[in-house]
Amino acid sequence: MDGRDEIEGLIALMARLPGLGPRSARRAVLHLLRKRVQVMAPLAAAMGAVAEHARDCPVCGNISTGEICAICADPDRATGEICVVEDIADLWAMERGHAFKGRYHVLGGVLSALDAVGPEELGIPRLIDRIRAEDIREVILALNATVEGQTTAHYIAEALEPTGVRITTLAQGVPIGGELDYLDDGTISAALRARRSL
């Protein structure tokens, strides 16, 4: 493999990242080549380390480079609350909000007969075990407001009923900064049904 091909190969791999096409991948690699010592070597090392160490947390399903993830390892987060999210992107989004102080359960998908995703694949039995073992008082279902998300939420709510845990879900309504004129009808009627006294 000659030298040009090695760089071309790197561009082809970079172009497979979401948000980068062949053109922007080339620009990114050129930037890296120009800053080989300051940027490229540290980035390659960081990526290699994460690729080697990253694993699914056996407790919650989060991806982390530790044995169990930082959230499950933090005793301050044993608040008796578990937030159920569809995938890690949603967990990260919740963490950015800084509002939830408990732990998570990452489903890794939604129930889907077509894709043969059942309760076992989503770790529902593991979640039930945790509710008993960790003395959980409340499970917050933070699933996407799609048909599949809501179907999965209802299934989980039913499956958890025998545990007697309190089951809640995120409020639906007008987003902060949202303008009524731009909202869909479903959101407006949901916000109206869930209206509260000022």
Next chain:
Amino acid sequence: MDGRDEIEGLIALMARLPGLGPRSARRAVLHLLRKRVQVMAPLAAAMGAVAEHARDCPVCGNISTGEICAICADPDRATGEICVVEDIADLWAMERGHAFKGRYHVLGGVLSALDAVGPEELGIPRLIDRIRAEDIREVILALNATVEGQTTAHYIAEALEPTGVRITTLAQGVPIGGELDYLDDGTISAALRARRSL
């Protein structure tokens, strides 16, 4: 450093790439985390290898992972023509055109009194040595059509005069597929001055 920080560090490094902001860097890293074996590990390895092996070609200034770059190493490209480009992005652009079969000289910048970039920094003496050593017949100045690019082109043309080599520059005119209505006045008048019989 706990597991979350290692991933956060990778996101921060990715966000420094051109074309990726914090949000798209997070999305890219999430994609990599999901495809750790198929995508992330090969990408990290390829990037590490390029970061380690990449060097400036001592002959032309191209970046390559070989001792000298693939173009300088290819005997078929000893056509007696050298194309002078401002930087490696321009070399890559020329190569994509598949029209030039000779070798290159990468300046790595343009003359700039402010930034203390003189003929020595641009490798002009090295270019003159090559013209004699490699029996070069023609030097094509493919510099950007900016004031700095054209100033540098004129300087190089003067510096090369004693060697007696033929000095040419890229034609200026209407780009292929270009619409006159959208072209600037300078391009239109340049194209008119350089008009040719059909």
